Amino acid sequence: MSASGRMPAAAHRLASEAETVIIGGGIMGLGIAYELARRGRSDVHVLEQEYLTSGASGRNGGGVRMQWSTELNIRLMQESMEICRDFASELGINVWLRQGGYLFLIRGQAELAQLERSVALQNRCGVPTRILTPQEALRIVPELNPKSFVAACYNPRDGVVFPWPFLWGYAHAASELGVQIHTYTKVTAIDVLGPNRFVVHTSKGPIRCERVINAAGAWSPAIAKLVGVELPNHPHRHEILATESLKPFLKPLVSVLSSGLYFSQSMRGEIVGGITVPDHDDGQVHLGSRLRFLEDMAADLLSVMPVLSQVRVLRQWAGPYDVSPDGLPILGEHPALPGFYLVCGFVGYGFMMAPVIARYYAELLCGGSRHPVFDRCRLSRFADGTSERELMLIG
Amino acid sequence: MSEKCIVCPCEDVTLADVEQAIGLGYLDIDEVKRFTGLGTGPCQGKLCMVVTCQLLQKVQAADPSRRDRQPESQKEPHPFTPRPPVVPVSLYVLAAGKGADRER
Numbered sequence: 176m177s178a179s180g181r182m183p184a185a186a187h188r189l190a191s192e193a194e195t196v197i198i199g200g201g202i203m204g205l206g207i208a209y210e211l212a213r214r215g216r217s218d219v220h221v222l223e224q225e226y227l228t229s230g231a232s233g234r235n236g237g238g239v240r241m242q243w244s245t246e247l248n249i250r251l252m253q254e255s256m257e258i259c260r261d262f263a264s265e266l267g268i269n270v271w272l273r274q275g276g277y278l279f280l281i282r283g284q285a286e287l288a289q290l291e292r293s294v295a296l297q298n299r300c301g302v303p304t305r306i307l308t309p310q311e312a313l314r315i316v317p318e319l320n321p322k323s324f325v326a327a328c329y330n331p332r333d334g335v336v337f338p339w340p341f342l343w344g345y346a347h348a349a350s351e352l353g354v355q356i357h358t359y360t361k362v363t364a365i366d367v368l369g370p371n372r373f374v375v376h377t378s379k380g381p382i383r384c385e386r387v388i389n390a391a392g393a394w395s396p397a398i399a400k401l402v403g404v405e406l407p408n409h410p411h412r413h414e415i416l417a418t419e420s421l422k423p424f425l426k427p428l429v430s431v432l433s434s435g436l437y438f439s440q441s442m443r444g445e446i447v448g449g450i451t452v453p454d455h456d457d458g459q460v461h462l463g464s465r466l467r468f469l470e471d472m473a474a475d476l477l478s479v480m481p482v483l484s485q486v487r488v489l490r491q492w493a494g495p496y497d498v499s500p501d502g503l504p505i506l507g508e509h510p511a512l513p514g515f516y517l518v519c520g521f522v523g524y525g526f527m528m529a530p531v532i533a534r535y536y537a538e539l540l541c542g543g544s545r546h547p548v549f550d551r552c553r554l555s556r557f558a559d560g561t562s563e564r565e566l567m568l569i570g
Numbered sequence: 571m572s573e574k575c576i577v578c579p580c581e582d583v584t585l586a587d588v589e590q591a592i593g594l595g596y597l598d599i600d601e602v603k604r605f606t607g608l609g610t611g612p613c614q615g616k617l618c619m620v621v622t623c624q625l626l627q628k629v630q631a632a633d634p635s636r637r638d639r640q641p642e643s644q645k646e647p648h649p650f651t652p653r654p655p656v657v658p659v660s661l662y663v664l665a666a667g668k669g670a671d672r673e674r
Binding site: 226227228229233339343358417418419445464466469470471472473474476478483484485486487488489490491492 | 597598600601604605607610611612613614651653654655658659660662663664665667668669670
């Protein structure tokens with residue numbers, strides 16, 4: 176593995192004042208910090224409760240795709256993948272983007288009708304997704320069990336990245352431009368002194384600021400509670416496993432939407448994947464590993480890829496999804512709290528969307544253009560009851 | 571010398587790789603693991619973990635200011651987060667356990 180860049184995080188003391196405090200040192204917080212600094216607004220402090228890559232940004236499967244059921248997400252991800260492609264040259268770090276495609280397997284006729292509508296929409300947006308018969312899907316992955324699905328959809332331009340260098344790249348580039356990143360710095364309280372006047376109390380002392388960006392992912396409802404805001408999103412544990420390395424043979428990421436199964440082969444040859452398993456519904460972030468996940472995952476994976484039965488699992492871990500009620504994120508300034516900004520509720524696809532969201536977010540904060548995503552994903556939509564749901568969610 | 575000294579034989583991580591990570595400012599063993607890839611192979615860190623702990627401890631001893639920068643919970647040598655299973659297990663064995671009636 177190669178990744179450049181000194182970790183500047185722990186070298187700085189917390190300043191007493193800043194323009195912007197970003198809570199959460201995941202891809203969203205670091206991406207916004209970098210994009211702000213690039214626009215000359217580098218008086219930014221990023222507060223991370225543990226180390227970089229300790230949250231969902233360091234625990235996800237690295238998938239990046241343009242197959243969605245809403246035009247908003249399709250178009251955003253088309254742009255995000257363009258940015259991904261330039262990431263190595265722009266930030267000097269290799270994120271190992273490999274465009275092997277996403278192959279969604281469809282198990283039922285009702286599901287197929289829904290997918291056909293999504294694929295038609297994707298085609299109108301310029302995404303070359305195709306509906307395939309099982310026999311056609313076998314030409315892409317000959318090891319599939321053709322009896323385990325009735326149809327598939329495939330976009331050859333979707334892909335997989337390696338998440339960690341992505342974070343380090345943003346962190347390094349942001350700190351080169353003057354952003355201060357504080358790891359192991361936990362937010363304990365937030366005082367609202369008035370519009371655009373906050374004091375954020377942390378385990379390393381207080382910091383006054385004009386605006387707070389809540390980019391804490393699965394922890395964002397807890398952060399919002401500190402200013403008396405109830406958010407409708409909630410954490411949900413998603414587990415992943417990695418097997419021993421195999422000779423490269425699997426080109427696309429394969430997923431079964433109805434069970435939440437997905438798997439791909441990493442650049443190191445491991446099969447990496449997960450499946451949806453019910454979790455506690457207590458609003459807490461749980462990151463423990465369960466035997467039940469290994470069993471559910473193994474059974475569903477082998478029903479699709481029986482050839483893997485002798486392959487051994489090396490390790491499993493968990494990451495927290497940040498689940499919003501309609502599958503779309505929650506973005507923008509809180510209507511009742513000037514200066515308090517939200518960037519949460521990404522339901523497991525925040526990592527792949529961060530490059531484009533960070534860019535439009537920084538433009539918004541710098542008084543530039545306001546991308547339609549901020550109206551579509553405003554918090555008040557839940558009260559208005561005007562939600563169109565995103566249906567192509569894995570898990 | 572350190573380019574030829576292997577710390578993690580599963581993933582071919584050398585002493586020089588680990589020293590580079592520590593030098594770049596990766597303070598915690600979990601960060602060193604992610605930066606170098608050590609401990610993520612078939613043995614899951616059984617061979618490299620102790621050596622890496624010792625290296626981190628040595629660096630702390632040589633540079634007390636570095637120790638001060640670390641959070642309380644990270645100051646003592648500790649293993650990286652253990653990941654189940656303890657030994658590699660075949661997928662067909664795990665699949666056979668699905669739906670088994672037992673406490674978990």
